Amino acid sequence: MYKINIGTVLLLVVGLMVWLFGCGSAIKELGLVFDNPAAAGRPSPSFSADIAPILTSQCAIAECHVVDGPHDIDLRTYDTLMKGGDDGAIVIVGDARESEIVEEIAEGKMPPEGPSLDAAQIQLIIDWINEGAKNN
Incomplete structure (x- = not known):
């Protein structure tokens, strides 16, 4: 019969709690907010003017998030960004909290x-996703 080691279970529970509570700490430290940007008085980000320049200068560079990266x-274009990768979508339209790209960069x-x-x-990317991740 298989015995459960209470020390192992306790270690797993503590590890899980640290992981769960640690995930939001970077977001809090950076002062990021997930509210409605328009209601908060922030301008609506544009993909072409605001988001694409960030992605192409920081992410879609040699040997990183380009073809076969x-x-x-592939973060070079709107279409390839929205396609996602091997594990599916990295942008969940309207929900930056659930978007993998936000977790990774934050x-x-x-x-x-x-x-x-x-x-x-990062706030621009959050606002853009929460406002519908439009190709504008």
Whole structure:
């Protein structure tokens, strides 16, 4: 019969709690908000004017998120961004909290080398997604 080690269970529970509570800490530290940008008085971001320049300068660079890049995520165009990668969509239209791209950049996981995106850039991406991730 299989015995459950209480120490292992406790370690797993504590580890899970640290992971769950730690995920939101970067968002809080950066002062990111997930409200309606228009209601908060922030301008509506445009994909071509605001989002594409961030992605092409920070993410879609040599050997990163271009054709045949990591996880088959190509961030060079609106269509390839919205396609997602090997694991599916990275942008959940209207829901930045559930969008993998926000998690990756807010927690500083991406880009893995060089400077992380700043809070203003991340907020633009959050606002753009929450407003429908339009190709404008």
